[in-house]
Amino acid sequence: MTLYLLCLALFSVGLYGVLRKRNLVKIIIGLGIIEYSMNLFFVLLGYRYHGRAPIDAQAQDILNMVDPLPQALVLTSIVIGLGVTALVISIAIRIYEKYGTFDITKIKRLKG
Amino acid sequence: MAFEQKSGMSLIVKTITRLTVGLILIFGIYIVLHGHLSPGGGFAGGVIIALAFVHLMLAFGKDAVTTRISKEMASNLESIGALMFLVIALIGYFGGSFFLNILSKGTPFELFSSGTIPLSNAAISLKVGVGLFAIFLALVILEGSKREK
Amino acid sequence: MELHLLLLFMIITAIIAIEVKDLLSSVVAVGAVGFALCVAFLILKAPDLAITQLVVEILCLIILIRATIKKDLPLVIEGRWVFNTVSTVVFVAVFLFFAYAALRELPQFGEPMMSVVKKYLEEGTSETGAVNLVTAVILDFRAYDTLGEATVLFTAVIGIMAVLRPRGRKKVEEKE
Numbered sequence: 001m002t003l004y005l006l007c008l009a010l011f012s013v014g015l016y017g018v019l020r021k022r023n024l025v026k027i028i029i030g031l032g033i034i035e036y037s038m039n040l041f042f043v044l045l046g047y048r049y050h051g052r053a054p055i056d057a058q059a060q061d062i063l064n065m066v067d068p069l070p071q072a073l074v075l076t077s078i079v080i081g082l083g084v085t086a087l088v089i090s091i092a093i094r095i096y097e098k099y100g101t102f103d104i105t106k107i108k109r110l111k112g
Numbered sequence: 113m114a115f116e117q118k119s120g121m122s123l124i125v126k127t128i129t130r131l132t133v134g135l136i137l138i139f140g141i142y143i144v145l146h147g148h149l150s151p152g153g154g155f156a157g158g159v160i161i162a163l164a165f166v167h168l169m170l171a172f173g174k175d176a177v178t179t180r181i182s183k184e185m186a187s188n189l190e191s192i193g194a195l196m197f198l199v200i201a202l203i204g205y206f207g208g209s210f211f212l213n214i215l216s217k218g219t220p221f222e223l224f225s226s227g228t229i230p231l232s233n234a235a236i237s238l239k240v241g242v243g244l245f246a247i248f249l250a251l252v253i254l255e256g257s258k259r260e261k
Numbered sequence: 262m263e264l265h266l267l268l269l270f271m272i273i274t275a276i277i278a279i280e281v282k283d284l285l286s287s288v289v290a291v292g293a294v295g296f297a298l299c300v301a302f303l304i305l306k307a308p309d310l311a312i313t314q315l316v317v318e319i320l321c322l323i324i325l326i327r328a329t330i331k332k333d334l335p336l337v338i339e340g341r342w343v344f345n346t347v348s349t350v351v352f353v354a355v356f357l358f359f360a361y362a363a364l365r366e367l368p369q370f371g372e373p374m375m376s377v378v379k380k381y382l383e384e385g386t387s388e389t390g391a392v393n394l395v396t397a398v399i400l401d402f403r404a405y406d407t408l409g410e411a412t413v414l415f416t417a418v419i420g421i422m423a424v425l426r427p428r429g430r431k432k433v434e435e436k437e
Contacts, residue, residue, distance in 0.1 A: 004364050006268040010275060011360075012353050017279040019349045025284050025329055029291045032321075033275045036298050039314075040268075043305050049371040053306045054394040055151065056386050058221055065382055065394070066306045067373050072398040074310055076410040079155050079240060082317045083417035086247045089328045090421045093254070143312070148391035151308035153399075159316040166323065187422065194415055201408065211404040217390035226390030232400045232407075239411060243418045244320060250425045251327055257427040 003044055010037040024092045024102040028085065035081045039074045046070035119173030129171035136164040140241075147233040148226045154236030161241040166248050174252050183253065186246040193239030200232050264304055271297045284329040292322045309395045 014037060017030025046067030054068035092102070099107050120126060144157030169177045204212035218225030271294050278290035295318035302311040368374055375382075381398060391397040399407050 001364075001370060003264060003268065003370055004367070006265065006272065008357065008360050008364070010268065010272050012357060013272060013275045013279060015353055015356065016349060019352060020345060021279065023284075025325075026279065026287065028325075029278055029287060032291055033278070033294060036271075036294060039310075040298060040301060043302060043307055043310065044370065045367070046373055047305050047371060048373055048375075051306055053151075053308055054382075055308075056220070056392045056394070067375055067378050068381065068394045068398055069378050071307045071310055071395050072403065073406070074307075075153075075155060075313060075395065075399060076406060078310070078313050078317050079159075080410060080413050080417075082159075082244070082321055083247075083414045085321055086244075086324050087417050087420050087424075089324055090251070090424045093251075093328055094424055148393055148396050150393065151312055153309060153393070153396050156309070156313040156316055159313070159320060163316060163320060166320070170323075183422075187418075190415070190418060194411055197408070197411055201404065211401075211408075213389060213401055220386055220390055220392055226397075229389065229391050229396060229400045232404070233396070236407070236411065240414065243414055246418055247421050248320075248324070250422050251324065254425045254427065255327075 004041070007037055007041045007044065010040075022104050024095065024104060027104075028088050028092065031088070032081070032085060035077075039077060039081075042070040042074050042077075119175060121171050125171050129167060133164055133168050136167065137161060140164060140237075144233055144237040145223070145230065148229045149221065149223070154233040155240055157233070158237035158240030159244060161237065162244040162248070165245050169248070169252065174256060178249070178253075181245075181249075183246065183249055186242050186249060189242040190239055190246060193235050193237075193242060196235035197232060197239065200228050200235060203228065264301065267297055267301050267304070271301075285326070288322065288325045288329055291325070292318060295321070309393070 011034060014030045014033030017033065018027055021027055021030065046069065048064065048066050051064050051066035052062055054065045054071065056062065095107060096102060101107070140157050140160035140163075142157075143152035143160060144154060147153035147157065165177060165181070201211050204210050204214060207214035213227040213229070215227035217227055220226075224230075274290050274293045274297065278287050278294065281287050281290065295314065299311050299314045299318065302308075302314055381394065381402060385394045385397045385402075386392060389397045389401045391401070
């Protein structure tokens, strides 16, 4: 239970960064932290005391494997996270070229 | 010595890169091929293959890589990877349903086993690796075109 | 116990990454969070995820540093400091309240329910022939999921190529 709460605290740090900061790169970093905490939370849900990795070994029956389903979901989620981060970063680079700043309030002001 | 150009980093970095880049590529291919036997698989292997080319580009400058793999070729290869994965999915219709594993399973713990899973791993690694490399290539080409102005 | 320490390290590093002024230091701090997450996956018996997280983190750092290097950070003068902070804290508090209410319904840590997965664990190797059960799940039992993931990544690459194209050459020539 403590681990779940610590994971929530990590999520809150990322949420604070997204909501409070005014620099675009800081907002992207906040999104990344949220993604990390969600991935960790899914894998924590599938862990089992004294479990072993979900890979069969030769000539022995492994009965206490951890849950492979959250790991499979998170494996796709990590690569999607990289694609989303790259897309947001490229949009941020374009905004910096056009306005010369990463500050979101100034971008709004220049739009008129 | 085709790489001897003025662009890129210092001589030490270039020499070490020439030694290590092949090893990184071979390790990526190993991770892809043994995806159904050991930790790894298409996603991790694809990213490692992309990192080998990114390493080459960081050390030697962009001209050393873009003369071999252009942006059009990268996007074509990525589309080919996606289509390969879809064709593997459609093969399942010969057995009755989408994504059915109809090839022979073989014996476990051997390299050529488990039907379509190694083929899917290869398709996904091609798609992920070339896709991520194309992202990096787009960023680098943008920087180059800005510098020319 | 080591997981608690690792999570505390991740929280502290995340706060540093959010709060530090220099953008490059901030990017390096978020890289430290990612590598700590990689070690946490190893402790949680997920070697596939550890490998993937490690290499993805390296590529992500390269892209982030490419975006932030040589960019000056203008001094941000915070207007309406009290209002912004209070509204953010209220929002986070509401989120934490509902999240805590949801957490009480979950099973205890270390004893997952394993209702669906029991079939995969028993018949996975004999039905698919793959020894690595994570690969068996993502490429055989739940391959639709992977197809969707491939579509999302394809769309992301198309979007990046459209956003970052070298633009406007024809128009500039016409104007001149």
